[in-house]
Amino acid sequence: MSHPSDDELVDLAVGEADDPERAAHVAGCDTCSAAVEQLRRTAQLVSGTRTYAAWQAPADDVWARVTAELDAELDAETDAESDTRTDTRTDTRTDTRTDTRTDTRTDTRTEIGAAADAKTRADAEADADAGGGTDAHTPRVADAPSVVSPVTAPAPATVTRLDRRTRRRAAGWAAGLVAASLVVGLLVGRAIWSPDTDGQVAQVALSTLDTRQRGGEATLVRAADGLDLNVATARPLDAGDGYLEVWLINADGKRMVSIGVLQPGESGTFPVTQALIEQGYVIVDISKEQFDDKPAHSGDSLLRGRLPA
Amino acid sequence: MHVHDDPDVESAELAARLSGGDREALAEMYRRWSPLVHTIALRSLGTREDAEDVVQQVFVAAWRGRETLRPDRGSPAAWLVGIAKHRIADVRTQRYRTHRNLQALATEAVTEAPAPDDSDWAERLLLVHELERMGDPRATVLRMAFIEDRTQDEIARALDMPLGTVKSHVRRGLIELRDRLKEVERVSSE
Incomplete structure (x- = not known):
């Protein structure tokens, strides 16, 4: 049959x-x-099955890990590189889908470095959230001159939200010292105005605070989706066992935002917005920071310059 | 939390979109089936860290291997579970090697081979999931027949349903579930 x-x-x-x-x-x-x-x-x-299985969803960051890994792969294909990081646990704090610039930076780190960095940044953000910027942090501005502009009362630092990937940091400077270093910034920032050449909006030389020695330059250029601030140094800056952070300080001397981390010896491109510049965040500052869980500016400024209005 | 998905038509559509390279389809599959994959990995491996690594690997592998998805084999859930089973086996092998190496260093003794995955978490939980999405009365008929071990006559009386209808639900339901397990087997043995 x-x-x-x-x-x-x-x-x-x-x-x-x-x-x-x-x-x-x-x-x-x-x-x-x-x-x-x-x-x-x-x-x-x-x-053998029970009627209901207690379904447990994975943690929220797992999907970000999936997309980060796939995007890293996509970038590698685009760059025609060999794919050596297929099993790397990618920095989960970075939403790489919308930010290719951050991707590149994340990918070049070692796994341990990325993890440590993620932790530092996580802690930093937690501090920033918890502290709300009221944490008084005395800056160690080297050789701050005795020129003090009249700032009447210490105002609490205000943190401006740039966007997700710029790790904004609350800065609670002693107002007098801020003003003092700000004056230095104004003095050393030798502005070069060259409008509309290659999308260039403004350029400024960056100089040391003490000797006013020129050490680099910052250029604001028009990018497809806003403005980019290109920062280059003449010689690699010494970050010691810390790292270099780029800030935009407001002309009022009371507010600042962190726009990113600069690799010693490399130039960096940091997306900024027109609104930020219009609100007076025009003083470019490179500081030396420690991995110390303190989100505020260390006060240790290496180079500074003010973008022309 | 329960895992539910939409009718087979929509699942097949999702599978076709993924095969065609639509990243949003992967996101949708993650939304629907990551709890299933995660729960299987968690029960099989015991730690959240390993389980989440497996979930990550499964969806990355799903994207890379999207051409191997066969929309005609029904819900992509079984396909994902097949990938998960493979990954879980890899983690177990890795654990065994680590364990053996440590043992070898300490005692030069050879430990036994890794225990086979006799708990069948992948298959069992996939079947729970399939019964949940199957809907009634078929799911109820299957539960009564296989979990409560009742005869088809008893089920027909209890549900006030013709015997032929009960029989038909058991037949189609069991064949459907069998096909899901075949798909898991096909994918996990690749």
């Missing part, structure tokens, strides 16, 4: 069959007995 149908095999598997001839065929047919065995195992597995 021909092989029984799937339906008939189910009946046999669950013991609801009443045709001895079919049973005899299945017993002597490898294909059919394997099929029945498979159905029995299915029924057995169903019998």
Whole structure:
């Protein structure tokens, strides 16, 4: 006889069959007995399930890890690089889908470095959130001149939200010292105005605070989706065992935003907005920061310059 | 939390979109099935860290291997579970090697081979998921038949349903579930 149908095999598997001839065929047919065995195992597995499984969703960051890994791969293909990071656990704090610039930076780090960095930044953000910028942090501005502009009362630092990837940091400077270093900034910032050449909006030389030695320059250029601030130094700055951070300080001397981290010896491009510049965040400052969980400006400014209005 | 998905038509559509390279389809699959994959990994491996690594690997692998998804094999859930089973086995092997190396250093003794995954978490939880999405009365008929071990006559009486209808639900339901397990087997053995 021909092989029984799937339906008939189910009946046999669950013991609801009443045709001895079919049973005899299945017993002597490898294909059919394997099929029945498979159905029995299915029924057995169903019998072992509880009606409800306590489903547990993975942590929220797992999807970000998936997209980060896929984007890293996509970038690698685009750059025609060999793909060596397929199994790297990518920095989950970076939403790489919308920010290719950050991608590149993340990818070039070692895994341990990225993890440590993520932790530092996480802590920094937590501090910023918790502290709200009221944490008084005395800046160590080297050789701050005695020129003090009249700032009447210490105002709490205000943090401006740039966007997700710029790790804004609350800065609570002693107002007098801010004003003092600000004056230095104004003095050393030798502005070069060259409007509309290659999308260039403004350029300024960056100089040391003490000796006013020129050490680099910052250029504001028009980018597809806003403005980019390009920062380049003449010689690699010494970050010691810390890192270099680029800030935009407001001309009022009371507010500042962090716009990113500069790798020593490299130039950096930091997206900024027109609104930020219009609000007076025009003083470019490169500081030396420690991995110390303190989100505020360390006060240790290496180079500074004011963009011309 | 329960995992639910939409009818098979929509699942097949999702599978077709993924095969075609639509990243949003992957996101949708993650929304629907990451709890299923995660729960399987968690029960099989015991730690959240490993389980989440497996979830990450599964969806990355799903994207890379999207051409191997066969929309005609029904819901992509079974396909994902097949990938997960493979990854879980890898983690177990890795653990065994680490364990063996440590043992070898300490005692030069050879430990036993890794325990096979006799708990069948992947299959069991996929079936729970499939029963949840199957809907009634078929799911209820299957539960009564296989979990409560009732005869088709008893089920027909209890549900006030013709015996032929009960029989038909058992047949189609069990075949459907069997096909899901076949898909898991196909993918996990690749």
